[in-house]
Amino acid sequence: MAVQKPVVILGVFVADTAYRAARAPRMGETILGSGFKLGPGGKGSNQAVAAGRLGADVTFITRLGRDPFADMALATWKDAGVKAAVIETPESYTGAAYIFVEETTGNNAIIVAPGAASLISSADIDANAALIRSAGVFVTQLEQPIDAAERALEIAREAGVTTILNPAPAAKLPDRIYKLSDYLTPNETETEELTGMKVESVDDARRAGDRLLSLGVGAAVITLGDKGALLHTARQSEHVPAISAGPVVETTGAGDAFNGGFAAALARGVAPLEAVRFACAVAGISVTRPGTAPSMPTRDEVERLL
Known part of the structure; x- marks a missing residue:
């Protein structure tokens, strides 16, 4: 039986205020919604x-204010x-x-105000360097400052920790950050932002994956919505179809x-490749439930689906 190595994740917590309506309001317009939910x-x-x-x-590194959203x-x-x-x-x-x-x-559209987490600094990362070095897998995204993400990836890479950069929300990245990423996990929109190449098919994703490899990433894992995901490395390019767990309720998260x-x-x-397939099943279950964190399944649920 393989040993479970620790996962360390750097990122942002925000309280989600989710509004449901038939359409988005135009500027200056007020419309009635059909639902509201507050959640993590x-x-x-x-x-x-x-x-x-x-x-x-799993350990999560972040900054919080001192308020009811921090308590949440x-x-x-x-709970998780x-x-x-x-x-x-x-x-x-x-x-x-x-x-x-x-x-x-x-489908969804989102505005994020990171608050305290926008103040995460390279000094904060250095203060948590021992924790990052202790991980088997380190993950970060781009909702906190990019220099903090880059410093954390650097510490993880130097310690031989497997690094995952989820380049979301889409942003221009410093060249060096690609080389620090064992896995880069963009969706179609983020892939286009990073490569300038439109991704509308698996073949498009393969071409964009080649571009990402040329920038220095170890492997590109391009998520393709209802088409699943592509694992693209120098040695293999495998498309994993989406795994359906039922009707889609909400794609957020x-x-x-x-x-x-x-x-x-x-x-x-x-x-x-099996990790990508497992991840597709996790996502497949999550979209059958409303919300973000509350929609995440257990390992038993995922293995039953698989």
């Missing part, structure tokens, strides 16, 4: 919750078995997100479910 979110936090629910030994964060992580490495930031606020969900399709599932599987010693 933030890409890094969602990924940590996903990994925690799947049984991973700590309760969410405790996530250990918290929190830098308290009373001079700021815990992050929040506006999520519009189109009720006919389940599906990418986070995938990344958390992928990290948890790699930390168990699962081969990369």
Whole structure:
């Protein structure tokens, strides 16, 4: 039996304020919605919750304010078995997100205000260097400052830790960060932002994957929505179809479910292709449920689906 290595995730917690309506309002317009939900979110936090629910030994590094949203964060992580490495930031606020969900399709549009987490610095990363070095898998995204993400990837890489960069939300990246990423996990939009290449098919994803490899990443794992995901390395290019668990209710958080599932599987010693398949199943279950962190499945649920 493979040893479960620790997962360390750097990122942002935000309180998700989710509004459902038939369409988004135009500027200056007020419309009536059909639903509202307040819940835990933030890409890094969602990924940590996903990994925690799947049984991973996961620690989450972030900054929180001292307010009711911070209390929500700590309760969410405790419930999912996530250990918290929190830098308290009373001079700021815990992050929040506006999520519009189109009720006919389940598609979403999001505004994130990271608050305290926008103050995460390279010095914060250095203060948590021992924790990062102790990981088997390290994951980060781009909701906190990029220089902090880069410093954390550097520490992890120097220690021989497997590194995953989820380049979300889409942003221009420093050249060096690609070389620090064993796995880069963009969706179609983020892949286009990074490569300038439109991704509308698996073949498009392969061509974009070649471009990402040329920038220095160890492997590109391009998520393709309802088409599944592509694992693209110098030696293999394997398309894993989406795994359906039922009707789609909401796609918010599906990418986070995938990344958390992928990290948890790699930390168990699962081969990369099987880890992608496992992650597709995690995402497949998450989209059948409303919300982000609350939609993350357990390992038993995933293995039953597989």
